[in-house]
Amino acid sequence: MKKTSRPIQFLRLSICFVLLLTLVPFEASAWGRKGHHVVARIAFNHLSAKSKAAITKLLQADQNDKEQCAQQSSLVDKFACISTWADAVRRDPGFTQTASNHFVNIPVFVPAAQRHYDANRDCASKDCIIAAIESNRAILADGSKPAAARVQALKFLVHFLGDLHQPLHNVMDKDLDAANPENQGRFQDKGDRGGNLKLVNWLGETSSLFGCWNLHAVWDDGLFDGIKENDTALAQSLDAKLTTSQIAKLSKGDVVAWSEEGLKLAISKVYKLPKRNPNDKACEVRKPDSQFRECRSQDCQDSEIHYRYTLDTKYRDKNVPVVKSQLSSGGIRLAHFLNTIFDAMP
Ligand SMILES: [Zn+2]
Incomplete structure (x- = not known):
């Protein structure tokens, strides 16, 4: 039998690797890495000396350094590094119950007078982002708690205060496609999951590494493509x-x-x-356990059918300033939130 040549073997391996990547279950969630890093870097500039000293000490007690933040040389780099830990562990054993801690579903389709946070309606199980921030605040502020628990609370807070400033982490709209006649009986309207179920054509692309482009992913990552500065430069300029x-x-x-x-x-x-363009039809396959999603434009037999919104550079240029302003707000408030805790401690 003829032996496969090395370049072809390499090509095959590369193709397998790319295919594997596309199969990794991934759902866009929370600001992407860049957003969280920028919020943390802005916050760091405004931390009190007491906060910085307490954070330095707490990080030494970290028992779940999944992002290997201890290897970072400076405190600001360590602080930016821990900002994405909560996303990194959300599917790990022992952390799956934290998945709902990253957002709150305040409905936007109710009468205007009811469009506000209602704890009984929006956080009945006390597991939304607002409840999670409070429970982690209480742990971090309690000096009698073990340092390992307090550093975990710190890592959650650095992340959740960032998530809170991604507008789509605070809302739920209807899933308009549930009403499509062709979807009758396929699924019920359980909301658009903060824009995750609003499929979009983003600047000419219908899918990326994580699957279908959707509105949530545009706000997590897509809009950042319109920002050329790296994390550090963006944090400094904002x-x-x-x-x-x-x-x-x-x-x-x-x-x-x-x-x-x-x-x-x-x-x-x-x-x-x-x-939406009635001709821009996409099918989405959702497997509830893995959240694996796949976008196709034909052969929709067993999948949900969604229509895409076409978002162009006009939408991008209008909203990049909103992203920047939310990153600034998130950074200042994260610092204020942590200073309030640490400065009050003995
Ligand atoms: Zn998150």
């Missing part, structure tokens, strides 16, 4: 633009107010979408 009075103003309010600010932005900016 921070440099903030005036003392803006910083003081941003630090006011509480977690509920910040969440409702995201809700308002979702209604006024994020969900301001063009009409």
Whole structure:
């Protein structure tokens, strides 16, 4: 038998690797890496000396350094590094119950007077982002708790305060496609899961590494393509633009107010979408256990049928400033939140 030549073997291996990557279960969730890193880097500039000392000490007690943050040389790099830990562990044994801690589903389709956070309606199981921030705050602020528990709470807080500033982490719209006649009986409307079920054509592309482009992924990652600076440069330039009075103003309010600010932005900016093209049909396969998704434009026999929104550079250019402003707000508020805890401790 003829032996396969090395370049062909390599090509086959590469193709297998790419195929494997596309099979990795992945759902866009929360600001992508860049968003979380920028929020953490802005926050770091505003941490008190007492906060920095406490964080340095706590990080030494970290027993689940999945992102290998201890290898980072400076405290600011370590602090940026831990900001994505909560996403990295959300499917690990012992952490699956934290998946719902990353968001809150405040409905946008109710009458205007009811469009606000209602704990009984939106966080009945006390596992939404607002409840999770409070429970982790209580652990971090309690000096009698073991350091390992407190550093875990710190890592959750650095992440969740970031997530809170991604507008789509605060809302739920209807899944408009549930009403498509061709979807009758295929699935029920359980909401659009913060835009995850609004499929989009993003600047000419219908899918990326994580599967179908959807509105949530556009806000996690897509809009960042319009920002050329790296994490550090972006954090510095955003921070440099903030005036003392803006910083003081941003630090006011509480977690509920910040969440409702995201809700308002979702209604006024994020969900301001063009009409869908009736010819731009996509099928989505959803396997509930793995959340594996696949986008196709034909052969929709056993899948859900969704129509795509076409989002172009106009949508991008209008919303990149919203992303930047939310990153600045998130950074200032994360610092304020942690300073309030650490500065009050003995
Ligand atoms: Zn998250």
